[in-house]
Amino acid sequence: MDPKKRSSDKATQEMLERMYEAGIENAWDRLEQQEPQCGFGRLGICCRNCAMGPCRIDPFEEGPQAGVCGATADTIAARNLVRMVAGGAAAHSDHGRDIAHTFKLVVENESSDYMIKDERKLKEVAARYGIETKDRQIKEIARDLSEAVMTEFGKQEGTLISASAYPPPARQKVWKEFGVTPRSIDREIVEIMHRTHIGVGSDYKNLVKQGLRACLSDGWGGSLIATELSDILFGSPQPIRFGANLGVLEAKQVNIVVHGHEPTLSDIIVAV
Ligand code: SF4
Numbered sequence: 679m680d681p682k683k684r685s686s687d688k689a690t691q692e693m694l695e696r697m698y699e700a701g702i703e704n705a706w707d708r709l710e711q712q713e714p715q716c717g718f719g720r721l722g723i724c725c726r727n728c729a730m731g732p733c734r735i736d737p738f739e740e741g742p743q744a745g746v747c748g749a750t751a752d753t754i755a756a757r758n759l760v761r762m763v764a765g766g767a768a769a770h771s772d773h774g775r776d777i778a779h780t781f782k783l784v785v786e787n788e789s790s791d792y793m794i795k796d797e798r799k800l801k802e803v804a805a806r807y808g809i810e811t812k813d814r815q816i817k818e819i820a821r822d823l824s825e826a827v828m829t830e831f832g833k834q835e836g837t838l839i840s841a842s843a844y845p846p847p848a849r850q851k852v853w854k855e856f857g858v859t860p861r862s863i864d865r866e867i868v869e870i871m872h873r874t875h876i877g878v879g880s881d882y883k884n885l886v887k888q889g890l891r892a893c894l895s896d897g898w899g900g901s902l903i904a905t906e907l908s909d910i911l912f913g914s915p916q917p918i919r920f921g922a923n924l925g926v927l928e929a930k931q932v933n934i935v936v937h938g939h940e941p942t943l944s945d946i947i948v949a950v
Contacts (some may be wrong), residue, residue, distance in 0.1 A: 771900020860895030
């Protein structure tokens with residue numbers, strides 16, 4: 679095991695050596711155990727989206743060129759790709775939903791341990807959502823914003839407010855031309871699962887287009903909501919100088935590692 683082949687980070691190399699000596703398995707070990715990885719899987723031409731499968735396409739054109747339902751390699755690869763998009767967008771945007779729920783609790787519950795730390799950011803975001811901020815109490819503005827962002831996840835009509843409130847008009851025009859303006863966060867993910875099922879979408883270009891729309895609903899919807907509400911609840915980030923990587927661990931003290939990407943819990947642990 680050569681740690682330098684696995685990571686260029688010196689602290690990680692040191693940790694990999696220690697793990698090797700201690701017989702502790704890691705992702706690199708498991709990757710080696712998987713070699714050679716499944717060729718059909720790597721090409722995305724194996725499908726098990728329905729009970730008639732699994733089906734696979736012969737990439738050398740000597741065997742089957744369509745699944746039982748008639749899906750070609752293009753269709754199967756596009757279905758697999760956009761289902762991965764659905765999974766990623768769901769994971770990413772649900773992080774935003776969790777923060778939106780925390781924000782709602784702050785608005786509804788005076789004794790919540792969470793609080794609105796950045797009022798300027800609250801007003802700025804509220805204004806983007808068309809919420810009146812002048813001469814209004816912070817709590818009132820926050821309540822309206824909470825309702826607006828919650829609606830973005832499951833709305834049945836129209837398009838995402840944030841998809842027109844943030845991106846430049848030229849970008850919005852491109853989305854409109856291609857028919858990929860995101861409508862709501864959950865809807866685009868559900869539509870992927872629908873269209874990629876047997877007997878539904880088979881045009882690979884159309885499937886990939888829906889994947890793009892779900893990406894946009896995540897990036898300009900759930901993910902953006904997570905960022906904006908995190909700033910409001912935990913304070914907008916400022917550049918600071920700090921240590922990084924596994925080298926921050928101290929041998930002679932108890933180390934508590936909090937995961938900052940999902941700050942709802944870690945922020946309150948640090949505060950306590
Ligand atoms: S959806 Fe089509 S290609 Fe996929 S498993 Fe079912 S029959 Fe096979």
